[in-house]
Ligand code: HEM
């Protein structure tokens with residue numbers, strides 16, 4: 001291509017040569033996407049290490065390894081790192097990589113802000129993790145940070161500053177994603193022809209912008225209660241500890257959907273590819289995501305059924321929560337119908353997607369049970385809840401991320417990963433994750449509370465099974481690391497531009513690996529090349 | 538493991554499996570227990586839990602069944618050719634409407650459960666429960682319409698468990714048993730004694746941070762929050778000893794503040810309560826005598 005002399009050379013050709021220039025100063029959506037993905041994988045292993053400590057202490061009755069206070073630091077840090085460090089940034093990384101490629105845009109709308117939103121994250125987590133090495137230790141009041149307990153900690157200011165940083169990063173990321181999707185689509189990429197993944201991120205980004213400031217407000221009130229003599233949550237000073245829970249969960253419930261809506265999008269891309277059949281009910285899928293997002297704002301108090309809400313409130317939040325099952329059900333039924341009548345193959349991304357549909361649905365079932373307030377008087381704060389949210393978050397969100405990684409790795413790296421090792425990783429993960437989490441339903445129903453470092457002998461067997469599953473699942477993720485490293489650096493098998501036979505969409509029209517700059521000139525869109533170009537059938 | 542141990546755990550599994558499908562009343566956690574206890578109180582969410590569970594199981598069988606059939610029939614390796622359709626209004630209406638009907642049914646059940654739980658009127662006695670880091674305090678407020686005179690006490694983890702649970706104590710948790718049941722971390726120095734067949738109102742508050750008072754056999758938990766007085770009730774049908782724990786993270790020893798409720802027949806309870814009241818009186822008398830001796834001028838009362 002002949003380029004105009006007025007243009008800077010680097011604008012149109014490969015990446016900057018210097019390491020610092022390329023990675024630290026990057027404004028390229030692909031490189032920043034890669035940074036996000038590497039960061040979140042690192043956090044996944046750090047958070048995973050904390051989980052190993054938890055499961056090791058819970059391996060059998062009696063305290064063998066750590067002090068109870070340290071145990072609480074581990075549960076708190078595990079959750080914070082996994083939610084804010086592993087799941088959320090990996091979705092942002094996928095958004096960075098794939099949204100411009102999927103809508104035919106040359107880059108994200110605000111590339112410099114993109115750089116900033118990423119580079120805030122490592123500092124936020126350095127700050128958060130450093131508290132573990134400080135006198136007084138890290139946060140130990142649970143990721144939900146309920147006062148007055150959380151205010152007893154010595155690390156409050158550090159944690160709150162870290163949360164603020166994460167929030168700023170998320171909000172900037174969200175603004176960028178919305179701006180990109182709304183302004184930078186190639187001509188002909190109508191909103192209702194966009195991939196479901198792009199739709200899911202558009203909606204998620206609005207959720208982020210709506211609720212991250214709420215979290216920021218809640219933790220700031222904690223900060224002033226602790227250091228500046230306010231009494232927002234201090235009953236002795238006329239405040240109300242339950243107020244915090246309302247504010248926190250007004251953020252917290254949409255937050256859990258922030259961690260699953262992009263997963264819905266990913267699964268809605270992968271299943272049609274490997275079923276070689278268009279997604280069933282595209283519009284219903286988009287509408288279901290939007291209605292789940294809307295409902296997520298009016299269900300927060302289902303986390304608070306046991307705080308003694310007035311009966312009217314319990315009934316309202318119970319009904320609203322149960323309603324979410326309807327659009328969620330629609331999604332599951334539509335995925336199954338997409339498979340029905342297809343021509344399926346079962347490569348690793350598809351395996352993870354199928355496991356997602358089944359296991360996420362199991363998490364949805366326990367969610368429905370938890371929504372029944374009288375039954376939640378038993379389930380609440382037990383291992384039943386722990387099982388619920390790990391089914392939706394690990395076999396839901398995390399599995400979708402792994403599915404996405406296998407699905408798009410050929411596009412990112414230009415190489416095919418080892419299908420054999422991918423499958424080994426899949427089977428090892430899917431079996432161990434159930435050994436890990438399924439028995440936790442039984443423990444919760446039998447009466448084991450969550451967040452305890454030691455337990456009655458009656459709970460011994462299932463805890464041991466769960467711990468074995470935990471170590472096994474943890475070890476299985478090392479296979480994933482191996483597969484990724486092999487694929488990127490050592491794989492001899494080159495990926496085709498359209499890496500999967502049934503894959504549709506703009507991202508498969510560019511070379512593999514995707515060159516540093518793509519769609520400098522907007523692509524000409526042919527509806528039948530899009531995954532969802534013709535939604536009228 | 539000895540063969541006896543294996544035999545025991547096999548029979549425990551069998552009992553557990555039986556209980557999942559047949560239903561059995563556990564008061565306290567059983568080894569390998571799979572399901573929620575039916576409880577021993579008049580109000581219990583057990584039936585609703587079972588209905589919800591079976592609804593989920595049936596839906597699961599249908600959905601996952603369809604999925605496995607699809608995975609079997611429509612594989613490329615069996616020569617399946619992809620069809621083109623991707624929409625069916627009829628189907629979509631069906632699978633929106635059917636779940637709504639199921640949900641209305643469940644919501645109806647749950648609403649009934651909530652209304653009866655919220656109704657603490659007509660209770661025959663009141664007990665105030667206060668959560669502290671890391672023990673419980675019980676105060677008997679009234680019984681059969683009469684105020685109770687100064688009966689209240691702290692209840693905390695019993696000493697053998699407490700010694701055993703210290704880091705690297707090398708003591709065996711399995712050794713702590715009452716009547717063949719493990720009571721490790723589920724026993725206290727002084728249990729809460731209550732009458733059976735009596736509607737008891739609990740007033741639950743938090744003394745420092747938030748705790749949650751939970752005895753599974755009574756069917757509910759209720760948070761103990763500083764500055765808020767929560768109310769809940771129970772009516773225990775069978776005498777027995779019912780164990781539970783704090784259910785809201787409350788600091789380092791959150792796992793070590795159990796709850797033991799000893800339910801006894803009314804007559805026995807009345808005797809016990811009278812004895813406690815007498816004891817309180819004696820103590821009070823002794824205290825006043827002491828104060829009078831030590832400090833003849835009483836401190837001004839504000
Ligand atoms: C059908 C949809 C769902 C319903 C009806 C539902 C319902 C509930 C309810 C009622 C609770 C509170 C349980 C308790 O504390 O007693 C809960 C907890 C939780 N749910 Fe869900 N849920 C659903 C889906 C999800 C999804 C998709 C996610 C995330 C991907 C999620 C993540 C969580 C988490 C993290 C908690 C525990 C929060 C904590 O206390 O630390 N849930 N869910």
Ligand SMILES: [Cu+2]
Pocket residue numbers: 252253256299300302303
């Ligand atoms: Cu929620």
Ligand SMILES: [Cu+2]
Pocket residue numbers: 747748749783784785786787788790791792794
């Ligand atoms: Cu507690």
